[in-house]
Amino acid sequence: MKRSIPLAIVMVGGILFMIQYFIPHQYSQTLFDYYTEWAPLVGAFALVLGVGSLSRLHSHKIKRKAKNWQYSYAVLIPLFGVPFFALIMPESLGGGIMQTMGGDRVTQGVFDFTYMNVQVPIQATMFSLLAFYIASAAFRAFRAKSALASVLLIAAIIVMLGQVPIGELIGKWFPKIGLWILRYPNLGAKRAIALGVGFGMLATQLKIIFGVERNWLGGAGE
Amino acid sequence: MTETIGLWVAALFTIGIYSFLYKENPLYRLAEHLVVGVSTGYGITVTYTNVIQPRFVEPIANGEPGAWILVVPALLGLLYITRFFPNAAWLSRYPMAFLMGAGMGIGFPLSMKASVLRQLEASLIPLYETGMAWDVVIGNVVMVLGTLAALIYFFFSKPHKGPFFGTGSKIGIWVIMVGFGATFGFTVMGRISLLIGRIQFLLGDWLHIIK
Numbered sequence: 001m002k003r004s005i006p007l008a009i010v011m012v013g014g015i016l017f018m019i020q021y022f023i024p025h026q027y028s029q030t031l032f033d034y035y036t037e038w039a040p041l042v043g044a045f046a047l048v049l050g051v052g053s054l055s056r057l058h059s060h061k062i063k064r065k066a067k068n069w070q071y072s073y074a075v076l077i078p079l080f081g082v083p084f085f086a087l088i089m090p091e092s093l094g095g096g097i098m099q100t101m102g103g104d105r106v107t108q109g110v111f112d113f114t115y116m117n118v119q120v121p122i123q124a125t126m127f128s129l130l131a132f133y134i135a136s137a138a139f140r141a142f143r144a145k146s147a148l149a150s151v152l153l154i155a156a157i158i159v160m161l162g163q164v165p166i167g168e169l170i171g172k173w174f175p176k177i178g179l180w181i182l183r184y185p186n187l188g189a190k191r192a193i194a195l196g197v198g199f200g201m202l203a204t205q206l207k208i209i210f211g212v213e214r215n216w217l218g219g220a221g222e
Numbered sequence: 223m224t225e226t227i228g229l230w231v232a233a234l235f236t237i238g239i240y241s242f243l244y245k246e247n248p249l250y251r252l253a254e255h256l257v258v259g260v261s262t263g264y265g266i267t268v269t270y271t272n273v274i275q276p277r278f279v280e281p282i283a284n285g286e287p288g289a290w291i292l293v294v295p296a297l298l299g300l301l302y303i304t305r306f307f308p309n310a311a312w313l314s315r316y317p318m319a320f321l322m323g324a325g326m327g328i329g330f331p332l333s334m335k336a337s338v339l340r341q342l343e344a345s346l347i348p349l350y351e352t353g354m355a356w357d358v359v360i361g362n363v364v365m366v367l368g369t370l371a372a373l374i375y376f377f378f379s380k381p382h383k384g385p386f387f388g389t390g391s392k393i394g395i396w397v398i399m400v401g402f403g404a405t406f407g408f409t410v411m412g413r414i415s416l417l418i419g420r421i422q423f424l425l426g427d428w429l430h431i432i433k
Contacts, residue, residue: 001312002312002315003312003315005316005319006315006316006318006319007319009316009319009320009323010319010322010323010326011323012323013319013320013322013323013324013326013327014322014323014324014326014327014330015327016324016327017323017324017326017327017328018327018328018330018331019327020327020328021328021330021331021332022331032328035324035328037277037295038292038294038295038298038320039295039320039321039324039325040273040277041273041274041277041278041292041295041296041299042295042298042299042317042320042321043273043299043321044269044270044273044274044299045296045299045300045302045303045317046299046302046317047265047266047269048300048302048303049302049303049305049306049314050262051262051266052303052306054258054262056306068251071251071252071254071255072255074252074255074256074259075255075256075258075259075262076259077259078256078259078260078263079259079262079263079266080263081263082259082260082263082264082266082267083263083266083267083270086267086271087267087270111264111267113224113228114260114263114264115260115264116228116232117227117228117229117231117232118231118232118235118256118257118260119257119260119261119264120232121232121233121235121236121420121423122235122236122239122253122256122257122260123257123261124416124419124420125235125236125239125240125420126239126257127413127416128413128416128417128419128420129239129240129242129243130413131410131413131414131416131417132243134406134409134410134413135410138406138410148395148396148399149399151396151399151400151403152399152400152402152403152406153403154403155399155400155401155402155403155404155407156403156404156406156407156410157407158407159403159404159406159407159408159411160407160410160411163407163408163411164411176357178407180357180361181400181404182404182408183361184360184361184362184364184365184368185364185365185368185397185400185401185404186400186401186404186405187365188364188365188366188367188368188369188371188372188397188401189368189369189372189397189398189400189401189402190401190405191341191344191345191365191369191372192368192369192370192371192372192373192375192376192394192397192398193372193376193398193401194337194341195337195338195341195342195369195373196373196376197337198333198334198336198337198338198341199337199338201329201333201337202330202333202334202337202338205326205329205330205333206330208322208326209323209326209327209330216318216322217315217318218311218314218315
């Protein structure tokens with residue numbers, strides 16, 4: 001009941017939908033349509049689990065006055081505030097993007113405001129912060145100690161310089177070499193890796209369907 | 223007015239995140255926590271308005287024929303919540319099983335198509351055609367042989383010895399290194415362009431130092 005039935009559901013569902021792909025029949029398509037209609041709805045409720053878990057963690061932190069507990073308010077207030085304001089002011093729901101109406105930029109509700117002025121700049125800055133760390137990591141790791149390491153270093157330098165104006169100052173041919181590396185040898189390596197990943201995915205999918213891989217069951221009792 | 227406040231808020235958090243380059247500080251911590259809360263709040267809103275409302279609430283509220291059946295996936299989804307109660311936590315495996323089983327079944331032929339067959343198809347290209355530029359011809363040869371060699375390098379069921387597996391895997395590692403270098407360079411440039419974007423925001427939109 002606790003393990004066998006979920007495993008049986010996975011096996012039956014897996015085999016059924018794998019076969020369904022090859023049956024171009026109306027019933028088969030109806031089955032697929034039902035799944036595609038239901039799956040997002042079932043999946044959406046997983047968010048409740050994530051939100052519940054996040055709010056429990058931070059409310060415990062506040063209750064226990066754990067280290068840096070004050071910042072937990074910075075998680076909890078927008079966590080509930082953003083959906084609250086978005087749902088009571090639905091006109092501010094423009095998919096998070098400010099809309100233009102009659103030439104004016106409108107829909108500056110709480111939802112849009114937090115999305116455009118908090119989430120977007122913080123996330124973009126966090127990603128751009130990686131430019132510094134990636135550069136310092138490269139400085140330490142990219143030593144031309146061997147022929148292979150030198151190839152990696154040279155390829156990286158050519159691709160990087162090929163994308164900025166200084167590359168063209170070196171020579172008109174320089175950006176073309178960068179592009180050629182990206183387009184051919186890089187694609188060759190990527191394609192081999194993609195094939196490996198593809199075979200790995202297929203093997204994992206089969207392992208899950210046939211119950212060999214059961215980690216997804218989690219530790220919720222035998 | 224709102225736009226100006228927004229600009230200042232965005233600038234404050236941009237500086238707050240960059241301040242981490244010096245050391246961790248309260249402004250960085252605030253921005254870090256805030257982005258978790260805001261993005262999850264955004265996720266809740268989008269999920270509700272794009273999934274739960276149109277696929278469940280509206281059909282039921284409008285009394286659409288056959289809408290009652292939607293109670294089944296909703297109840298199934300609600301079983302996720304049992305994860306919070308240790309005695310009933312095993313029930314949360316049912317919605318997971320529903321998504322995993324059918325998801326894996328649907329995903330199998332699609333993965334086969336997209337990750338294997340399409341990749342193989344894209345590798346089976348003519349190396350030379352009349353009128354083809356010489357750099358394209360060399361590129362095609364490098365790409366096709368490179369893919370083959372890199373695959374040989376990742377094939378561990380045979381020892382990497384002899385003219386085929388030995389030489390093939392040696393060429394393979396060279397191709398992989400060029401690929402890694404190019405990917406690294408490309409990633410760095412992506413991050414740098416984001417950095418330029420943020421600097422332009424601070425010096426242009428916010429401080430009006432640059433145009």
